[in-house]
Amino acid sequence: MFRLCCKRPQFQLVPNWAYSSIHLSFVLQNTSLFSKSFSSVEVVAHDREKQHSFTVSYFINSCGLSPEIAASLSKKVAFETSEKPDSVLGLLRKNGFSEAHISKLVKKKPKLLLGRVEKTLLPKLEFFHSVGISGIDLANVLSSNPGILCQSLEKEIIPNYYFLKSLVSNNEKIVNVWKRATFLHDVQKNVVPNISALKGIGVTHSSFSTLVASNPGVLCESSEKLDESVKRVIEMGFNPSTSAFVNALVAVMAMTDNSWEQKLKVYRSWGWSENDFWLAFRSYPTCMILSVENINTKMDFYLNKMGWQPSAIARTPSALAFSLEKRIIPRCRVFRFLSLKDLIKKKISLSYVLNFSEKVFADNFLSNYQEQVPQLFDIYQGKVDLSELGIGF
Structure with missing residues (x-):
């Protein structure tokens, strides 16, 4: 057997004063490095704060926000000078944008202020002009749906x-679609199929x-x-060749179970x-996408104020869609007075x-009874309250 003898390593202790000297030497040697680093950080932070302040001021003073x-918008986009955003706003104002249009557009797409005017934005505006969409129409479209410019x-x-031109007859309708149709960025993938x-x-x-x-939006849903939804609407008894089918499809696709x-x-x-429900839905599918508040308000008026039966509303469900203040109450005031x-x-x-147009209603009710009831127009317009005549709803 061999006996191994190992010497323990000998560590030389460094006195405390030596550590202090080493530390002091390191600090002295690197003071300039630390100073430069902190100085750089301070400069960057200062520049960012300056840029942030300028951007916020620009949004407030030049965009009316x-x-x-x-x-909030300055967290999404920032700029140091007004050169680019000024050129963008100048182009928009030259093309009929009001201050309200500009505020609306910038609020939705602030990054457009950094767009390239000559190369990117101007050609798009020129195309809209070439097809007859300009002035207030163009401003309404792009402020409502500024993503088009991207x-x-x-x-x-x-x-x-x-594509839209092939489906609707005129630019007025195209403008209305484009104001809302944010889906029109992938037509070939979703809409065409x-x-x-x-x-x-x-x-x-x-x-x-x-x-x-x-x-x-219905056309951009997944196949x-x-x-x-189509299968469900057909099972409800709707014929695809009728306009009611499309309205029912919209109602079904817009709602969860x-x-x-x-x-x-x-x-x-x-x-x-x-039976009342299916009678109403098949003749006016839109009755199912009205808000609960809307339904309750109109039903309360028809049943509790006018005394009509629920089945009468089911036979005329479009009555739930009319404006209470502009059509329902004025006409019902006249009808109630003449009836009583x-x-x-x-x-x-x-x-x-x-259901009749304003002209037909005026001819059949207001003009026909004008001689017998001189104040009938005032009753219709609400200038004379029925309670003043001893009549109430």
């Missing part, structure tokens, strides 16, 4: 315009025009959701039977009172 909104002119804006599918089951061109003009059940409960609470004064000799339905 509130200090709160300006501060799209490619050749790949998206031009093809999308001619959905239109082909709907055409395949018999949906007419006029129905497409209505759909694009009123609810363009799976569209197919499922829970929302659907909630609306059914509301209508039942006002006395609608199952026994001036209307024949039975008149709710639809007769509410």
Whole structure:
């Protein structure tokens, strides 16, 4: 056996005063380095603060935004000088944008203030001018949907315009669609296949025009959701070749199952039977996308103020969509007065009172009874309250 002998390593202790000397030497040697680093950080921080302050001031003074909104937007975009944003705002003002339009656009897309005027923005505005969209129409479109200016002119804006042109008849309708249609950035992927599918089951061109003009978002849904909704609407008894089919499709796609059940409960609470509901929905599918508050307010007026039966509303469900202040109450004031004064000799339905145009209503009710009731126009306009005549709802 061998016996191993190992010497323990000998460590030399360094006295405390030596450590202090070493530390002091390190600090002295690197003081200039630390000073330079901290100085750089301070300069960067100062520059950022200066840039932030300038941006906030610009948003407030040049774009008409509130200090709160300006501060929030400055986190998304910042600039040191006004050269670029001034040139962008100058271009917009030259093309008919008011200060309100500019505020609206900048609030939604502040990064457009850093856009390249000559190379990017101007060609897009020139295209809109070339197809007859300019002035207030152009300002309304781009302030409502400024994302259009972020799209490619050749790949998206031009093809999308001619796509819409093939579906709706005029630029006025295209403007209305473009103000809301943020989906129009991937037409070939979503919209075109959905239109082909709907055409395949018999949906007419006029129905497409209505759909694009009123609810363009339906066409950008996934093909799976569209197919499922189409099947459901057909099972409800709607014919794809009718305009009611498109309205029912919009209603079904806009609602979850829970929302659907909630609306059914509301209508039942006002006395609608199952038959009443289907009668109303098949003639006016939009009744299912009205808000609960809207339904309750109108039902309360018709049933509790006018004394009409729930089934009468089900036969004229469009009555739920009219403005209470502008159409329903003024016309019902006239109708109630004439009825209680026994001036209307024949039975008149709710639809007769509410569905006619303003001119037809004026001819049939206001003008016809003007001689017998000189104050009838004042009653219609609310200048004479029925309570003053001893009549109430």
